[in-house]
Amino acid sequence: xxxxxxxxxxxxxxxxxxxxxxxxxxxxxxxxxxxxxxxxxxxxxxxxxxxxxxxxxxxxxxxxxxxxxxxxxxxxxxxxxxxxxxxxxxxxxxxxxxxxxxxxxxxxxxxxxxxxxxxxxxxxxxxxxxxxxxxxxxxxxxxxxxxxxxxxxxxxxxxxxxxxxxxxxxxxxxxxxxxxxxxxxxxxxxxxxxxxxxxxxxxxxxxxxxxxxxxxxxxxxxxxxxxxxxxxxxxxxxxxxxxxxxxxxxxxxxxxxxxxxxxxxxxxxxxxxxxxxxxxxxxxxxxxxxxxxxxxxxxxxxxxxxxxxxxxxxx
Ligand code: CA
Numbered sequence: 009x010x011x012x013x014x015x016x017x018x019x020x021x022x023x024x025x026x027x028x029x030x031x032x033x034x035x036x037x038x039x040x041x042x043x044x045x046x047x048x049x050x051x052x053x054x055x056x057x058x059x060x061x062x063x064x065x066x067x068x069x070x071x072x073x074x075x076x077x078x079x080x081x082x083x084x085x086x087x088x089x090x091x092x093x094x095x096x097x098x099x100x101x102x103x104x105x106x107x108x109x110x111x112x113x114x115x116x117x118x119x120x121x122x123x124x125x126x127x128x129x130x131x132x133x134x135x136x137x138x139x140x141x142x143x144x145x146x147x148x149x150x151x152x153x154x155x156x157x158x159x160x161x162x163x164x165x166x167x168x169x170x171x172x173x174x175x176x177x178x179x180x181x182x183x184x185x186x187x188x189x190x191x192x193x194x195x196x197x198x199x200x201x202x203x204x205x206x207x208x209x210x211x212x213x214x215x216x217x218x219x220x221x222x223x224x225x226x227x228x229x230x231x232x233x234x235x236x237x238x239x240x241x242x243x244x245x246x247x248x249x250x251x252x253x254x255x256x257x258x259x260x261x262x263x264x265x266x267x268x269x270x271x272x273x274x275x276x277x278x279x280x281x282x283x284x285x286x287x288x289x290x291x292x293x294x295x296x297x298x299x300x301x302x303x304x305x306x307x308x309x310x311x312x313x314x315x316x317x318x319x320x321x322x323x
Contacts, residue, residue, distance in 0.1 A: 015301060016308035017317045018150050019043035020280050021062060025312035027117050028103050029069065030060045031124040032135055039139055039147055043314040045187065046136060048151040050129050052164045057093040058129040058173060064088055064155055068106070070099040071121060089162045096126050113284050129170070133177040148185035152212070156195040157221065167195060171205060182206045187277075189245055192221035193228065193237075200240050210277060211237050213246040229265060234272045243275030243307065248296075251278055251304060254289045266304040279310035281317060294320060 022034025023041055035046050049062045065085045066072040072079070072086045075098065080086050088096065102121030104112045111118060127135075133149065140146055151170070159166040179186040189210040190196050199205045213225045227233045229250060237244065246265060253261045266276045278300065283293045290296040293313065297320040300306045311317045 013307070014321060015306055016044040016148075016277070017042070017314050017321070018045040018047055018277060018308055018310045019314045020047055020310040020312050021049065022046065023312070023314055025116060025283060028101050028121065028124050029062060031101055032127065032132075033124070035132065035135065036139065038314050039136075039143070039145075041315040042318050043147065044308070045148040045150040047310065048129060048132055048149060049154055050151055050166070050170055051088045051154050052159055052162075052166050052169070053088055053093045053096060054090055055092045056164050056169065058166070058169055059088065059093065059096060059126050060129055060132050061088060061126060062154075064158065066091065066096070066099065068104050070101055070126070072099055075099060089159075089164075093128065099126060100124065101126060115284060129173050130176070133173065137177065146185065148187070149179070150187045150189060152189040153195065155221070156190065156192050167199060168203065171199070171203060174207065179207065182208060187242070191223060193223040195221075197240050208243075209241040210243050210245045210275075211241045213244055213250065215247070231268060234269055234274060238272040238274055241274070243277060244269055245277045245279055245310070248278045248281065248300070249287050251300065251306075252289070258289060260289050260299065262304060266306055270305075275307040277308040277310065278306055281309050281311035281313070283313050283316060
């Protein structure tokens with residue numbers, strides 16, 4: 009037995025509890041706080057450029073509706089795929105809002121967004137390389153390919169473009185400090201087998217009715233599903249709610265998912281740990297962190313508040 013390995017802290021869209029998600033300041037803050045990995049979500053523009061945005065839409069985090077009022081689709085949404093990179097660069101980026109335009113997290117950083125812009129995937133990897141060079145602490149990256157099947161329907165095969173960027177920045181082997189994540193199990197099989205990619209891969213697991221991909225997540229969480237996953241990926245990124253059950257009187261009970269995944273040699277990096285948005289049955293983030301670290305022994309987690317997760321690990 010080697011020394012116990014400390015769980016890794018993945019800054020979810022940067023230190024997004026404190027600054028608007030996926031902006032450079034949010035990434036720099038997460039780095040300074042000591043996060044082990046910085047997350048990117050990657051979406052393709054009209055001119056096939058890759059940008060770092062969580063949604064295939066622009067309307068929840070930018071002023072796109074004010075700047076380009078006539079460019080929404082029939083469903084009223086503004087799609088990244090309908091805008092060129094240069095148009096997207098003209099947008100301001102603010103804290104996430106809901107469909108009514110109200111802040112999702114009112115106590116987070118609220119501003120007009122004038123001070124923040126969208127950037128490309130390459131620009132972010134260059135930014136992270138420069139940060140590591142100036143500060144000296146190594147940090148990993150944790151990029152997600154968003155909706156690969158939807159992108160294909162929109163006329164772009166996003167995955168090879170995404171892998172090319174990683175290669176260009178030297179992320180080229182299994183030991184490279186990167187985890188590639190995706191909700192689409194078929195795409196991960198394609199990456200591993202057809203595209204012959206050796207990078208560490210993470211299968212994200214959500215609810216089937218979220219419509220993230222055609223993947224059957226209920227099946228993936230079974231013993232058979234986990235065994236099959238272990239042929240392709242290095243770990244799973246499950247929704248935190250799948251890790252436990254609530255019994256009568258509010259008692260929290262391990263669902264067994266973490267140990268079942270560990271039994272197949274899979275790392276477990278659940279999402280998303282937020283001080284201001286806790287899953288049912290937990291009163292504080294600290295209580296939740298204590299449960300997943302000390303009782304379940306997760307290998308890492310995605311959090312909007314990397315400093316709080318690191319403080320809990322160091323306690
Ligand atoms: Ca993500």
